[in-house]
Structure formats: C-alpha cells, structure tokens
Amino acid sequence: MAKINGTLYCTYSGSDKLLHTDNASLNVDVDLPDVTNKESAGWGEHIQGLRNATIDYSGQYDEEGAGITPDEIMAAIIARSADTAIHFKPVTGATTGWYGNGTYKSIKLDAPVEGALKYSGTIQINGALTAE
Amino acid sequence: MSTANVDIDYDLIEGIFTVLDGNVTYSGTTYPVYKSIPKTPATVYVWITEVISDEDGTKEDFVYYGTVQIRVINEGLHRADKKLVQKISGVTRGLLKATKAAIFSVGDRTLVVFKQSTSDTLVEFGANGITRISKIDIYDFIVE
Numbered sequence: 001m002a003k004i005n006g007t008l009y010c011t012y013s014g015s016d017k018l019l020h021t022d023n024a025s026l027n028v029d030v031d032l033p034d035v036t037n038k039e040s041a042g043w044g045e046h047i048q049g050l051r052n053a054t055i056d057y058s059g060q061y062d063e064e065g066a067g068i069t070p071d072e073i074m075a076a077i078i079a080r081s082a083d084t085a086i087h088f089k090p091v092t093g094a095t096t097g098w099y100g101n102g103t104y105k106s107i108k109l110d111a112p113v114e115g116a117l118k119y120s121g122t123i124q125i126n127g128a129l130t131a132e
Numbered sequence: 133m134s135t136a137n138v139d140i141d142y143d144l145i146e147g148i149f150t151v152l153d154g155n156v157t158y159s160g161t162t163y164p165v166y167k168s169i170p171k172t173p174a175t176v177y178v179w180i181t182e183v184i185s186d187e188d189g190t191k192e193d194f195v196y197y198g199t200v201q202i203r204v205i206n207e208g209l210h211r212a213d214k215k216l217v218q219k220i221s222g223v224t225r226g227l228l229k230a231t232k233a234a235i236f237s238v239g240d241r242t243l244v245v246f247k248q249s250t251s252d253t254l255v256e257f258g259a260n261g262i263t264r265i266s267k268i269d270i271y272d273f274i275v276e
C-alpha cells in the first residue's frame with residue numbers, strides 16, 4: 001500500500017491555497033437518528049440522516065505569500081462573505097480530493113508569550129461534498 | 133519564512149556573537165566572546181555553543197526551533213567561587229534581552245523568538261583541584 005505524505009494535502013479556496021498551515025483535517029459526518037422501538041428485539045436501530053462536512057485548519061500566522069492568509073479569512077468572516085468553492089486535495093499527484101461550497105466559520109489567533117503566533121479555524125461545507 | 137531547508141546554526145551563532153562581542157563588560161573588564169575556543173583562550177571568556185535545532189514548519193515553509201548555549205567560563209580558580217561567572221552571565225542576559233520582546237539580527241534569517249530557558253553551573257575538577265567553572269545559560273529560539 002502506498003503511503004501518502006500529509007504535507008501534500010492542503011485546503012484551497014477556489015485555486016488559492018490556505019497558506020502557512022501545518023495541519024488540515026477533513027471531517028465528514030452523518031446524523032444517525034434513533035428509530036429503536038419495542039420490536040427492535042433489544043438492539044438499537046437508526047436511520048441515516050443529514051450529512052455535513054467541515055475542514056479544520058491550523059498554521060503559523062504570516063501575511064506573506066500568494067494565497068489565502070489568516071488576515072483574509074478574518075476579513076471574510078467579518079464581512080460575512082459569500083461561500084467559495086473549498087477543496088481538500090493534494091498539491092500534486094492524482095490521489096483523490098474533495099470539494100464543496102464552504103463558509104469560513106471560525107478563526108482563532110493564539111499569541112503565547114515568547115512563542116510563535118499561530119492561527120486555527122474551521123470551514124463549514126454548505127451543501128454537498130463531492131470527490132474530485 | 134524559509135522556502136528551502138537550510139542550516140541556521142551559523143547565522144544564529146554569528147547574530148549572538150555580534151551582540152556580545154566587545155560588550156561583555158563587568159567591573160571595568162571586557163571579556164572575550166568566542167564562537168570557537170582558540171588554542172590558548174583567555175582565563176575568563178564567553179563561549180557560544182551547542183545549537184540543537186528541529187524543523188517544525190508549515191506545508192510550504194521551514195521554521196526552526198531549538199536551543200543554544202551561552203557559557204561563561206572561568207579557568208583561573210582553585211576554589212568554587214562562582215560570583216564572577218554569575219555576574220558576567222547577568223551582563224550577557226541583559227545584552228541579549230534588553231526587553232522582554234527584544235530580538236536581534238541573524239544574518240538573512242528572521243529571529244522570531246529568543247528567550248532564556250534553563251540555567252546551570254558546572255564545576256569541573258582535575259588532578260590539581262578545580263580546573264573550570266562554567267555558567268551555562270540555555271536559550272530557546274525560533275528562526276525562520
């Protein structure tokens with residue numbers, strides 16, 4: 001089995017990469033509403049409900065570079081900017097990526113004493129998530 | 133940030149040397165600062181050494197974290213009198229961190245964080261008694 005270096009997988013807004021990240025996580029979830037009843041013979045049962053996806057990102061705060069910087073994410077949240085096409089995909093190679101319309105839901109700046117300023121946050125996928 | 137993996141040891145040591153060289157003065161005496169110890173060193177001197185670093189950057193760039201030691205060494209004592217090395221250590225600390233947020237230039241690299249970490253005093257004995265007393269200050273750094 002071919003292992004994949006996680007450095008290759010990044011988050012993009014359109015064709016612009018979220019810059020200076022040191023981690024990105026794609027979380028995909030489906031609600032499982034409980035339908036257990038007296039005929040379930042003592043076993044829990046559920047149906048498949050709403051699906052949703054989020055992308056968590058974190059990195060070193062830096063305003064430089066051609067792409068999406070923490071400042072731009074902050075501005076998008078403050079301005080309630082429209083959704084953009086969010087991709088979670090490799091920088092190179094033909095391995096699978098995923099995309100959907102996404103909204104910047106949160107950003108957090110951490111400024112420790114005598115430590116590097118870091119940022120982290122979440123993008124909420126608005127609608128379907130599709131493989132690409 | 134650095135887009136290529138590089139060695140930051142030289143720039144860091146050189147940056148510290150530039151701050152300290154000619155400025156480590158205590159009680160009217162200016163003590164030499166060495167990047168490498170000469171064959172016949174002074175009796176009391178400051179030595180910048182032991183850079184230990186790790187790369188922990190982002191998906192595009194390289195960032196270096198680690199420690200560097202500033203040692204104040206006295207090779208002229210026959211008793212464990214630590215006062216001189218302790219006082220000189222106080223001078224070097226003040227030069228390197230004039231304020232909490234102070235950082236200095238490290239060549240074409242960017243020094244993001246430079247802070248004093250742990251400190252220790254080392255007394256070494258030889259056949260004729262005490263041969264060397266070292267005040268070792270360890271500093272944490274982040275260089276990009």
